[in-house]
Amino acid sequence: MKSFLIFFIASLAININLYAAEAGMPQLDPTYWASQAFWLILVFAILYIAISKFYLPKIKDNLDNRENKIKEDLDNANKFKDQSEVKFKEYELIMENAKKEVSKIHSDSKNILNKDIQSKKETIEKEIDKEILKAQKEILEIKKNSISSIQNISENIAANIIENISGDKLNESSIKATIKDVSKKNIGKYL
Amino acid sequence: MASNPMQQFTVHRIGPEIKIAGVDLSFTNASLFMVISASIIILFLFLGSKEKKIIPDKLQLITEMFYTFVAKMISDTAGSKAKPYFPFIFSLFMFVLLCNMVGMLPYSFTVTSHIIVTLIMALFIFVAVTIIGFIKHGFKYLTIFVPSGVPAVLLPLITVIEIISYLSRPVSLSVRLFANMMAGHTMLKVFGGFVVSLGVLGGWLPLSFSVALTGLEILVAFLQAYVFAILTCIYLNDALNLHH
Numbered sequence: 001m002k003s004f005l006i007f008f009i010a011s012l013a014i015n016i017n018l019y020a021a022e023a024g025m026p027q028l029d030p031t032y033w034a035s036q037a038f039w040l041i042l043v044f045a046i047l048y049i050a051i052s053k054f055y056l057p058k059i060k061d062n063l064d065n066r067e068n069k070i071k072e073d074l075d076n077a078n079k080f081k082d083q084s085e086v087k088f089k090e091y092e093l094i095m096e097n098a099k100k101e102v103s104k105i106h107s108d109s110k111n112i113l114n115k116d117i118q119s120k121k122e123t124i125e126k127e128i129d130k131e132i133l134k135a136q137k138e139i140l141e142i143k144k145n146s147i148s149s150i151q152n153i154s155e156n157i158a159a160n161i162i163e164n165i166s167g168d169k170l171n172e173s174s175i176k177a178t179i180k181d182v183s184k185k186n187i188g189k190y191l
Numbered sequence: 192m193a194s195n196p197m198q199q200f201t202v203h204r205i206g207p208e209i210k211i212a213g214v215d216l217s218f219t220n221a222s223l224f225m226v227i228s229a230s231i232i233i234l235f236l237f238l239g240s241k242e243k244k245i246i247p248d249k250l251q252l253i254t255e256m257f258y259t260f261v262a263k264m265i266s267d268t269a270g271s272k273a274k275p276y277f278p279f280i281f282s283l284f285m286f287v288l289l290c291n292m293v294g295m296l297p298y299s300f301t302v303t304s305h306i307i308v309t310l311i312m313a314l315f316i317f318v319a320v321t322i323i324g325f326i327k328h329g330f331k332y333l334t335i336f337v338p339s340g341v342p343a344v345l346l347p348l349i350t351v352i353e354i355i356s357y358l359s360r361p362v363s364l365s366v367r368l369f370a371n372m373m374a375g376h377t378m379l380k381v382f383g384g385f386v387v388s389l390g391v392l393g394g395w396l397p398l399s400f401s402v403a404l405t406g407l408e409i410l411v412a413f414l415q416a417y418v419f420a421i422l423t424c425i426y427l428n429d430a431l432n433l434h435h
Contacts, residue, residue, distance in 0.1 A: 025200070025373075026200040026202060027200055027304070027305050027306050027307070027373065028306070029201075029202075031202070032202040032204075032215065032217070032219050032221065033307045034216060035202075035209075035215055035217050035218075035219055035222065036202065036219070036221050036305060037311050038216045039216075039222035039225055040225060040308050040311055040312070043222070044225075044286060044312075047229040047232060047282055047285075048278065048279060050236075051232075051236065051278055051281060051282045051285070052279075055236040055237070055240050055254075056278050056281060058240040059240050059254055061243065062243045062244075062255070065245070066245055
């Protein structure tokens with residue numbers, strides 16, 4: 001390891017000595033200064049013209065284009081947002097009106113129906129009253145009729161019973177009179 | 192492979208010699224790598240801005256990130272008045288960044304490791320900023336050397352210091368980039384040399400250093416491009432918005 005280090009340092013020293021001996025700066029040799037200056041100015045002038053006339057405007061154009069496009073898109077997006085907000089407000093207004101209309105229609109139809117029901121109820125009630133009166137009359141009539149038919153039946157039954165029991169035939173008119181009498185007395189119970 | 196760590200910085204001619212009015216303007220390896228860096232930038236921007244998509248693909252996203260990165264850097268440091276200078280600072284940032292990054296490839300040449308290159312860029316910025324300052328503010332621009340709220344006794348001294356600091360801007364700007372790039376690449380080369388000379392036995396330690404340094408140098412390459420650009424923005428801010 002030690003010998004390696006010594007070898008390394010010695011080599012360094014030899015190299016440096018070698019270089020120091022040959023050292024000299026070609027940069028300070030004026031032979032080609034004019035040539036370098038001339039070619040530098042020529043090449044740089046061409047490069048400058050090419051860059052400033054062709055490439056930079058192109059790149060700038062493209063960058064501006066992109067910026068404008070982004071701006072435009074953002075503007076459009078904002079515009080659409082505003083439009084959609086307006087539309088949404090319109091929609092809300094329409095919805096509110098529709099709700100109002102619905103409730104109005106609802107109450108109107110309710111009123112109409114109520115009235116209709118009321119009037120129909122009244123007419124039906126009247127009709128029912130009429131029908132009741134008619135029915136009562138009919139019942140009365142039927143009752144009267146049934147009384148006379150009951151009188152007839154009871155006359156016949158009474159005549160038959162008397163005939164069977166006593167074997168006599170009684171005067172019809174007297175039976176009639178008796179039954180009339182009895183029925184008059186008891187008819188109040190049934191009427 | 193040359194063992195001299197400074198070898199990598201030598202400039203040599205490629206192709207025929209071009210002489211205009213006695214000045215050698217030959218195409219060199221430095222010129223070649225400038226052209227390569229610029230071509231990569233142009234190709235990258237071409238592919239990145241070819242299709243104009245609302246949702247970008249990866250390459251488009253990266254170009255747009257560079258664009259917004261530089262745009263934000265300028266607006267943060269120099270405000271909205273600096274907008275006309277955006278293409279220049281964008282080109283400058285991209286050029287320095289790509290030159291630094293291309294220089295990180297093995298066997299390549301780092302354009303920005305030459306003081307003459309960085310000095311020309313820094314001087315151009317210095318002169319341009321000074322001219323912009325005088326155009327915008329006239330002779331009032333000279334008040335940049337006279338900070339407000341300084342006691343009258345100290346004012347001459349402070350003014351001298353301000354003038355020196357203003358004049359040393361191109362030097363500090365250029366030397367910062369050049370020295371960083373040169374030092375980094377020299378270090379990489381030196382450690383690379385150690386790996387070779389120490390061989391299989393001892394080469395592993397410098398190799399691991401080399402790997403770590405490569406990561407560091409990539410960071411430095413980006414950071415120096417950013418610093419170069421942001422200092423330009425700060426100088427521009429001084430010229431555009433004169434206040435103290």
